[in-house]
Amino acid sequence: MTSHAPARTSTTPRAGWMIAVAAAAAFLATFNETFLNVAFTPIMTDFGIDVSMVQWLTTGYLLVAAVFVPVSNVLYHRFPTRALFVSVVALMVVGSVVGAVAPTFGVLLAGRLLQAIGTGLLTPIGMNITLAVSPREKLGMNMGIMAAMTTLGPSLAIVLSGALLTIAPWTTLMWVFGALAVIVLIAGALFLRTVAELGRPVLDVLSFALVAVGLVGVLYGVTAAFGGSPLYAGISGVVGLLALWLFVRRQRRIEHPLIDMRPFSSRPFVLGVLMTMLGLLFVFAMNVVIPLFLQAARGMDPLGASLTLAPGILLTVVLGPVAGRMFDHHGGRWSIPLGFLVMAVFVTLVGLVAGHGSILTFGLLYIPAVLATAFVIGPAQTFALSHLDRETSSHGVTVVSTSFQIAGCVGTSLAAGIYGALSTASIGAGRGVPDSLLTGFQGSVGLVILTSVIGIVLAALAYRSVAACRAEYANVA
Template sequence: MGLSKQGLAATSIEQTKIRPIPIAVSLMIGAFIGLFSETALNMAFTNIMTDFHIDAHAVQWLTTGYLLVLGILVPVSALLLQWFTTRQLFNASLIFSIIGTIVAALSPNFEPLLVARVIQAIGTGLLLPLMTNVILVIFPPHKRGSVMGLMGLVIMFAPAVGPTLSGFIVDRLGWQSIFWISLPLLALTFVFGLVYMQNVSTITKPKIDILSIILSSIGFGGIVFGFSSAGEGAGSWGEPGVFIPIAIGAIALVLFAVRQLRMKQPMLNLRVFKFPMFSIGVLMVFLCMMLILSTSILLPMYLKGGLLLTAFAAGLVLLPGGIINGLMSPVTGRLFDKFGPKFLVIPGFIITTILSYLFTNVTTETPQTTIIIMHTCIFIGVAMIMMPAQTNGLNQLPRAYYPDGSAVMNTLQQIAGAIGTAVAVSIMVAGQASYVPSAGTTNPMAEALTSGVQNAFMLAFVASIIGLIASFFIKRVNVK
């Protein structure tokens, strides 16, 4: 997507007036609140299941339905970034998040809560690509590792405090209070953005191709929907409601890719994949997201259903790993700026591979201290992979490809999350169903759930092995 000379000139003039720190702070606060409300809800799943009389495969739609909307909306973000100003997209994202939060807090049953998650997802779907693109525009390449590391600190701190704080809230105030607490924070972020957010992107208003939008929505939406439907259990993989959406989605994505490559002004420029480090970075981020989200949904279920902890106690077990992950992000960002990605990514995948294998051996007797250490170590590995791989890949792209690179990276993260969540839950449910209690078992339900979790962690183990193999091919991108 080429930029006009006038557009580049206008951008360079505007750059002299830009205050990057307040802009980055506005975006990061918005992302923090959005991700807090998303991850905090995971700890309330068992309470929601009880209140609304639904089972595990139904409650997972609060996550996978969220990811479904992101999978449809984020690919279009490359187009939106060139049609609307930074302030317009930021304000719209916060408005959707606020409306979704209000609807969620007032939900009398499961269906309105699911609709609220969809509205929240629209807000997040606008904000995440905007944040990545704006950081690429306003910070020079030699500072991006540190800035992306700081972004990682903010983003990962939300999942760190989310389960613990929400566990405390759920045990004492009810799960609806998660949203009531998020609401004033979102309102303050909206006001902060009104004061400090600046327009930094160049508006080119490329031609809108309706067919590309339709193919993208069917393609990404079909795949997320199919995999999410498979979360009902292993037997459901052969059902029409699973394989037909996946097949239709795959065909639509092939047609979408062919169309984008033939267009002079594509909706999503897939030529970003001709840059090898970007492609490797996308693969690593994809695998890392599968690992993160499958772990984030399996561990709360295991801690509450297998170790029989309260929501607050389960949150405390997960807190150290999340905090250290967040604190590691700025460190890995600075190390990336100095040494490049290879010396971070390879050890990172070695750590996640070892720890994900150890998680396949947890039992109902595993000490909480062991879980804390294992969870902390696996998230140290994640911190060594995520931001370095993402930043190195995006650094290889020319400026004109930033919106497309951001959209591709964020879209595939959502697809990975949907696939990881759905497959992990599917494997877990199948493991529960096939569990045969041994003689003398005192709590067969806890044992069955733990058996399912053991099986499901094989998904994270396999993803880590694939990532480890890919990590040996990564090279540092030198940007002039």
């Protein structure tokens, strides 16, 4: 690849502004994943549809975003960074306008999916910009900022949308997001410059088709497992896995792979990605079931349920860069497993007080649980990417960005599915509705406890693998 030279990785005022734009892009992309969730009820009323239809505004969004993430790496190395960034954000603006004026649900969904294409492209582009302009000694802090924005986005969206819906119709949400996207577009046009080595990489259409079928098949299978036909869910999952297997085989044989498989040869990278996904799964799972439970079982309104999440969310944003700076200086050997442990302990306490304790106690106990994700998500993705060389790092970013969407879809689907299935089964067994909803909520809590424990194990394996690699290198030297 030749043409434009990449930006120098030095700390300059311009680099700082570029990281700020990348962070705003990460916030924008993840913010929109949950922004419409609280508006499902008025949307169903306006268009005369049911829950199984309206949920595609989120599920379809996540699926399409996941499919387009791998395409970003080809575009990132083919087009100047500023022009690409502005074009992608402009697509999200167009999607917002289409959704705001939609006369039917189908048109609203089309606008939503246009936004999803932008999200799938924007998240890895922002991460690649940060990776390109960050000095090595500040990579952890800057990636911590990115992680804080990806955590803030879907969480703050629920709070803000709940507040807006108390004074305005749901279409206001589309206009508000469009306005935010215009601000980010202008910032990108002003401050970005080309940071990638540009050439003429080719988009392999068959690879794109295989990864699309694979991701949609697997993620739809997970989504439909609780709310649809188990047979169709199983078939979808098998077809998806087969397509992903064919995709991986093809990437190893073609000259211009859509996703370079070399990052997967690094065990620390793979473990870092898995730890990142587990941290994100926690966030997405709790963001969906806590508002559901507090509204249905504790009688809170949407805004009150959303505000219960707000203190932890805001503190996590402050703590993200701090956790990243700690990673730069000390590594994550103890902080990452400690983060998973705190997540597990405090979400257990949240589950115990959910049915009988005060809402204040519930909210206070949740704060340490969500704060702990700052010591997991950003440091884990920095750990993963720091074990790749410059040539494969952009492909690693593609993998990490794809994992964001997968974790969001799986976390949302599993948590909501467990909540609904256990609540329905408990009601069918003759228990009261509040107790049944508590059972469903505690089942979802059990899910994130399990994933947190798995995260502790993966953290131990990750740092053991790093020690083994260093020992092997020392012996060779």
